[in-house]
Amino acid sequence: MRFDTVIIGGGLAGLICGIHLSKRGQRCAIISSGQSALHFSSGSLDLLGTLPNSEEVESPVQALTALAEQAPNHPYARFDAERFVTLANKGAELLREAGIDVIGSAEKNHYRLTPTGAMKPTWLTFGGYVHSASPEELEWKSVALFNAEGFLDFYPQFLADEMRRKGTKCNVHTFNLPELEILRQNPTEMRSANIARIFDNEATLNELANQIASRIGDEQAVLLPAFMGINSQGNLKYLMHKLNRPVAVVATLPPSVPGLQVQTLLRRYFQELGGTYMLGDTAQGYQATQDKISALYTRNHGDIALKADNYVLATGSFFSGGLVATNTEVYEPLFKVDVCYDSEREKWYDRDLFQAQGYEEFGIATTPTFNAQRAGQPIENLYAVGAALAGFNAVKQGCGAGVSILTAIEVAEQILSKM
Amino acid sequence: MMTEHSEFNFEQCIKCTVCTVYCPVAAVNPLFPGPKQAGPDGERLRLKDKGFFDESLKMCLNCKRCEVACPSNVRIGDIIQAARIKHSRKGPGLRERLLANTDFIGSMATPFAPLVNMTVGLKPVKMVMDKVVGIDHHRTFPRYAFGTFEGWLKRKRKKQSKFARQISYFHGCYVNYNNPQLGKDFVKVMNALGIGVQLLEKEKCCGVPLISNGLIDKARRQGEHNTALLRQSIIENNRPVVGTSTTCTFTLRDEYPHLLSIDNADIRDKIDLATRYIYRILESGEVQLHFKKNAPQRRVAYHTACHMEKLGWAYYSIALLKMIPSVELTILDSQCCGIAGTYGFKKENYPTAQAIGDTLFRKIEASGCDVVSTDCETCKWQIEMSTSKPVVHPISLLAEALE
């Protein structure tokens, strides 16, 4: 099989990279070992929320200098402010082109409402998610929050109490539907995605609208857990129209319905652009000549190699298998490229789970142009992007999606510039 | 870590719930515990005490879509099937035996095909099958051909032997008894590529219906028999083995070692699916196919069968279809049609099977295609029964387009 670029990893970074390249006429293949971490999305994409010194960031662009001082190995440290904004805006544009409705800018963070009622700074929020320009207050002074009866992956009181502290009155209700009764027969499958599926049926959605309508008063908005719209995106709009007021959602425990939708839309867009997406396959071997990778072998394709001019590692971190930790080392399992990590195991962790963990910053060491290297020698046509990179803490710094998107576009442009 | 074949593969599960999104059964049938519970969660409990085995695991279609989705390489489908094999106490009944023994039934039926086809199509017979045997009356049994494919190819042996390059064809029960035309199309395409087609010494059913109907010992015996034949062809005669059925091919390659503990590591890579085998030859550039000029355009919608998705080889079939000048191709989102071999034939599974396939059927109708193409014979039955479109194998489309 012959491609211009083969991308290993089909999550946010891999897809954005593939889309950008495909748009410029490259033939790309993405190999994805199972579904991606987008399935655990919060409903927002973070660019930079907090500096390593715990200072909350208002403007990611303006915080860039401070970030580079505090975390010189951060992938962002390779971008100047102008480049950073260009890449971020390009990313938002690609998402919108793929049909993903996002709001937000790289100049100024806004805040998303988390399921425990916290306000976290973020960059882009998917349409329909509760967000606010200020961490201190919400857009509405009164809301009605409806949860599905027996849905355990969302606890409304967390939200209601926190919203009250922010000056928003929140009335909590539960609803029930015959379709939920059927779902509930299964002790485990009352999950967000399965609930979302029942609302694909317009009659069911209408019944929900009727139930809500009969129980709300003059609340300014209706909130729901994010179990809306797994296949069709119009559900929230339908409810808004029926209820004649804003209807918004808040994230749940996984699976993430909006994440699923984003994954689907990005993949679809990539394929429409002519990209080949191979799900459920794992890259297992390669061929190299001196300082270049010449062919890639996967589990499914066996002896039929995937050949390309360039290869991109978008394999994610430990969870996704892009990095592997044993009790003695951390390594990148496919090409065994250089990885930054601490050789002393006890330094990988902090005793408080909620503090920054050392291991989170481990990752692939790259050149300034994101080329992977072996024993310090760059591999000319192998790049690394996204969560597999070293030098940042996606959760603590609130920069996971940003690093994925920005480095993916940067690498795509590096590749295009070689043509 | 992330090792696919470790003994405790189920421990790689991070409880991320991704598999639950992609299980076609759990989405429509609340009595099935779902892939996470039935698979890795349940396996851990069954290791504690086999009393944790639940007969509801039989509701698993074995579509392996959970495995394709799993970010941790957990062989969820295999875990569920292996648990059924190990623990199920419910023996197969008449219906299971009837559905499982495709080759025996086929060999009995083909000599009397017109009669059999007429009989099983009769309403009273269908009602008896439904009420007494438990085969849903909505189902139409695939028609039996008058005379087998094997018989046909044996008569062509001389001609086939003349080609310099040879392969063995694992035709499967469906081609042999129900659709010899697909086999003939395959031979036509192979011959056009300069390759002769041989039969295996004495091919038996790959065993997948036996496995899914609980006749494991017989499945293992047939698996061992077939593996010996494959080995003879691949190693002794230096002839790779090629199949047109995704499920048969998948079974020979992967279900044998994973579910029946038959070691085929030495020959697995030489067992191929027709479209992949052809792609490989065309890619090498040594041979070219010549297509008819000015053939009427056909709008084809390609459906990725579950085991095709698991094999990861839809790429090859799609690539071949794209080569056909007269084909205007759309690719349907990969999803289960609901039949899963003999699963959908069972009366109790009928509503589940149709509910699973529902969105696919609607997408097919809306696609505006003239024909649906897929590499799986049971998907063909299901789609033809549930939509207005005919279903044709990519190899048949290819054969038809050749000069």
Add this chain to the structure above:
Amino acid sequence: MTREVDVIIIGGGATGAGVARDCALRGIKSLLIERGDIATGATGRNHGLLHSGARYAVTDRESAEECIKENMILRRIASHCVEQTDGLFISLPEDGLEFQAKFIDSCRAAGIRADAIDPKEALLLEPSANPEMIGAVRVPDGAVDPFRLTTANLIDAKLNGAEVLTYHKVEDFIRNQNRIEGVVVRDMHTNELKELRAQIVVNAGGIWGHDLAAKAGVTVKMLPAKGSLLIFGHRVNNVVINRCRKPADADILVPGDTISLIGTTSSKVPFNEVDNMYVTADEVDLLLREGTKLAPSLAHTRILRAYAGVRPLVASDDDPSGRSVSRGIVLLDHATRDGLEGFITITGGKLMTYRLMAEWTTDLICKKLNIKKKCKTAELKLPGSRQKEERLSKRLHTIPTAQRESVINRHGDMVERVNMGDAAHRSLVCECEEVTVGEVKYALNELDVRNLVDLRRRTRVGMGTCQGELCACRAAGIMAEAGKYCSQRAKQDLADFLNERWKGMAPVAWGDTLRESQFTTWLYDGICGLKNEKKI
């Protein structure tokens, strides 16, 4: 506020719970005080091995005899807490067979059935055992769940009139000349001080009994010995595997419920560490190295977590240096020993002998109170163990297998108190360990649960593969909904619970365990924005 009972028991471990039950069955009004939750000390931090006594047969005949007697009693009275797995003592080439002969003789002399079997037969019995073994002896070891055992004792004690106060810490003793007349306790949740009076105060505080005795003005010298263990992700073995040699580090692999665990290491620790022990990388490496000799597959089995307990070793009274310790039961009547009336210390011993320790203690209490009632704890079955599991299983046949069998395993016939009548109550909170909403509510209503960690000890919520990743949030919601706390405290409880899980995962956080923890961090820190306000 002052209250008066016959006996105050300090310590909610198995021993304290056993004393409370024994007293209650003999009509003595008792109050058990525990500074945290039940079974948090050595009771809940050991192998969970139902010793046959074989391990002690060669070195400590008396302990061995006590063990086998209690073993047989527990099988009968606590059947829902016990798994009758049997045990193997395997000899590896490096051990030689010399010890085996002596071992078998000593077992038999102590009344422990010990049958030498062919290594091949041993492998059939336990396929995970090291195939290189050169000898094997089969003994009646088993597994016992200490949380269930303690809970069952307390349920029975309460049914018979005892009272239990968890999260109450003894701040001081009420002393009248040479007599202890009660205790001053602090309610750990409200910070309120309470005076509680009794004729006799029993110190069943385990290692913390050292400080308690000092507070009461007497000396009981104890030596904290840290023992670390590893928990593996699933049942690797179904038969206990021991090394047939003089007891040493990491030489017992015990199957317990859904997991297997290997232990222990042994090292002296200072008293200021006993409340918060961390397992070190060296200890983990040693346990793994030795563990793989018992069962080679441990080398590639996922490790769920590591934890450590403290053995309360008691210095012999006749050796002031404290070097010579007694491993047997130590019952101290401070009236005769120190001239302090109304105060008894029960310590030493082991989980296996908790009932016997309670019997001796209660006998002494009876003597002091002049009560002439015989101990019945060896005959009367514990709540949960009074009906056969098969019968319960049949009765609950409409409930799906996994949920049904799990709840019966955990609660025995107490399952009748668990509401699983409708789909909502059958919904799973913890998917790894099959804990339903109904079971969580039962624990919240009836089993003195104050926080998520307590809930875990009663139900196994969060004890499975994912270590609380999905269930913790669900359980916190149910607890808040049940009025156990406000949503603000629920969130801190959630953070505490996840940190308690992380404490055990961090020492083994590589491979899939690290992946799991990274995922947990994404969910709670990332998506949920949960914060921890407490200093670790």
